[in-house]
Amino acid sequence: xxxxxxxxxxxxxxxxxxxxxxAGIDNVSTYGKMHPFVTNxxxxxxxxxxGNLATxxxxxxxxxxxxxxxxxxxxxxxxxxxxxxxxxxxxxLEKQKQHLNAEGQSAFNPSASFIIAGQIGNEPHGxxxxxxxxxxxxxxxxxxxxxxxxxxxxxxxxxxxxxxDTSIDEAARCCLVSMDSxxxxxxxxxxxxxxxxxxxxxxxxxxxxxxxDDSDYLLKLRRSWETKLREAVSALPGxxxxxxxxxxxxx
Amino acid sequence: xxxxxxxxxxxxxxxxxxxxxxAGIDNVSTYGKMHPFVTNxxxxxxxxxxGNLATxxxxxxxxxxxxxxxxxxxxxxxxxxxxxxxxxxxxxLEKQKQHLNAEGQSAFNPSASFIIAGQIGNEPHGxxxxxxxxxxxxxxxxxxxxxxxxxxxxxxxxxxxxxxDTSIDEAARCCLVSMDSxxxxxxxxxxxxxxxxxxxxxxxxxxxxxxxDDSDYLLKLRRSWETKLREAVSALPGxxxxxxxxxxxxx
Numbered sequence: 001x002x003x004x005x006x007x008x009x010x011x012x013x014x015x016x017x018x019x020x021x022x023a024g025i026d027n028v029s030t031y032g033k034m035h036p037f038v039t040n041x042x043x044x045x046x047x048x049x050x051g052n053l054a055t056x057x058x059x060x061x062x063x064x065x066x067x068x069x070x071x072x073x074x075x076x077x078x079x080x081x082x083x084x085x086x087x088x089x090x091x092x093l094e095k096q097k098q099h100l101n102a103e104g105q106s107a108f109n110p111s112a113s114f115i116i117a118g119q120i121g122n123e124p125h126g127x128x129x130x131x132x133x134x135x136x137x138x139x140x141x142x143x144x145x146x147x148x149x150x151x152x153x154x155x156x157x158x159x160x161x162x163x164x165d166t167s168i169d170e171a172a173r174c175c176l177v178s179m180d181s182x183x184x185x186x187x188x189x190x191x192x193x194x195x196x197x198x199x200x201x202x203x204x205x206x207x208x209x210x211x212x213d214d215s216d217y218l219l220k221l222r223r224s225w226e227t228k229l230r231e232a233v234s235a236l237p238g239x240x241x242x243x244x245x246x247x248x249x250x251x
Numbered sequence: 252x253x254x255x256x257x258x259x260x261x262x263x264x265x266x267x268x269x270x271x272x273x274a275g276i277d278n279v280s281t282y283g284k285m286h287p288f289v290t291n292x293x294x295x296x297x298x299x300x301x302g303n304l305a306t307x308x309x310x311x312x313x314x315x316x317x318x319x320x321x322x323x324x325x326x327x328x329x330x331x332x333x334x335x336x337x338x339x340x341x342x343x344l345e346k347q348k349q350h351l352n353a354e355g356q357s358a359f360n361p362s363a364s365f366i367i368a369g370q371i372g373n374e375p376h377g378x379x380x381x382x383x384x385x386x387x388x389x390x391x392x393x394x395x396x397x398x399x400x401x402x403x404x405x406x407x408x409x410x411x412x413x414x415x416d417t418s419i420d421e422a423a424r425c426c427l428v429s430m431d432s433x434x435x436x437x438x439x440x441x442x443x444x445x446x447x448x449x450x451x452x453x454x455x456x457x458x459x460x461x462x463x464d465d466s467d468y469l470l471k472l473r474r475s476w477e478t479k480l481r482e483a484v485s486a487l488p489g490x491x492x493x494x495x496x497x498x499x500x501x502x
Contacts, residue, residue, distance in 0.1 A: 036500045064502045152403035156432035160477050161484055173487040181407035196498065208498035209490065220488045226411050228483030233412055235479055236424040237471045239460065247447065247459035249287045251315045 051112030154178030302363030340385030
């Protein structure tokens with residue numbers, strides 16, 4: 001399993017990904033899922049992938065080769081992120097289809113989904129989620145984030161906290177809490193946790209973080225969060241008798 | 252969809268359930284999922300169900316009839332909760348099988364899962380989750396809660412907060428937050444929210460709450476929670492330069 005988040009807010013982008021892959025619970029490996037591309041200096045493009053590892057690797061390789069060979073559509077000449085997402089969707093579908101009908105592989109699932117994020121030229125920064133079917137969506141003012149992989153555990157904190165005008169540093173910590181909650185609740189999502197904070201118009205990969213299993217920052221984050229959660233629960237309004245109802249016992 | 256929680260802690264039980272059922276997104280109804288039974292005074296038994304509504308209703312009816320007819324095994328004569336869970340699992344399987352092979356219903360899924368909770372005689376209070384297959388598990392000291400239905404959104408707060416020695420009033424509010432997070436993130440889980448706080452050895456249904464959509468308590472709870480979460484995110488340790496790494500850009 002995998003969990004990746006892309007938050008696209010006014011100040012820029014936050015990308016967070018875990019690094020655990022598994023082909024069965026007894027076949028667990030560590031693979032980073034955040035892939036920045038070497039591109040022309042007018043753009044910055046990062047890809048995150050979830051799903052079949054062979055598919056995501058084949059897609060990355062193809063995007064890389066297309067760029068080197070400067071084929072008609074590649075990451076160096078797409079004019080905007082939506083064009084990049086359409087191109088990625090096309091390549092992804094192609095790679096999935098190559099292995100879909102292999103004989104004797106009825107239970108085999110080559111599907112993969114992606115988030116492609118960054119900024120191109122004078123276009124605003126942004127992020128797209130590319131489904132296994134090749135189509136894609138972007139984030140919105142109401143939902144300024146995208147998730148792929150094991151998205152449910154970490155969604156409530158994003159739903160409640162992330163707004164377009166959230167400060168990028170707070171948004172980054174919020175995304176880390178979302179990741180930490182998911183790691184705690186699902187054994188198939190695990191560290192190292194990678195995070196890129198991209199401030200709009202910076203065209204820079206400088207604010208990149210990678211937190212290992214024993215990262216003292218993640219530990220501090222988790223402890224602080226759990227202490228504050230306890231305080232938050234304690235501070236919740238008490239239940240008074242006015243809310244008590246009579247339980248209908250009829251069975 | 253459905254979301255039900257049973258927390259079994261030192262001071263007693265907290266049961267929380269939503270009330271939304273749907274057979275497709277355009278066929279939504281309201282059905283309570285928390286069902287207390289009329290039993291002998293030496294026991295208190297509550298059932299919560301998720302899954303196929305026809306199955307859960309058929310199971311409830313059968314348990315009710317068996318009790319009235321005083322058949323060999325019924326809720327009035329089971330000696331402990333694990334026996335009740337085994338009996339419930341047996342009835343549930345029977346009801347599911349009745350409709351499993353109906354002709355022309357290949358996509359039909361009669362499966363249902365249950366939580367049965369309460370206290371019987373001198374036995375300690377407790378809760379069991381009965382799977383669709385009829386087998387069951389109970390909670391533990393490490394994981395003092397059970398969930399059925401849409402369990403992922405609301406699990407992190409329970410994972411982080413609920414302990415055996417959590418006070419029952421705080422545990423109740425924590426379960427309500429877990430339910431509120433799920434309602435917010437999944438449209439197929441909805442109010443009214445029912446909650447029973449059962450203090451051990453009380454054999455009483457007195458602390459029953461039912462919160463409607465427009466409940467001012469739920470609104471206060473949600474506001475308080477979101478304010479405190481914001482404070483919690485603000486208080487998280489800041490990211491300093493010592494954690495910055497060089498991003499490997501190779502593709």
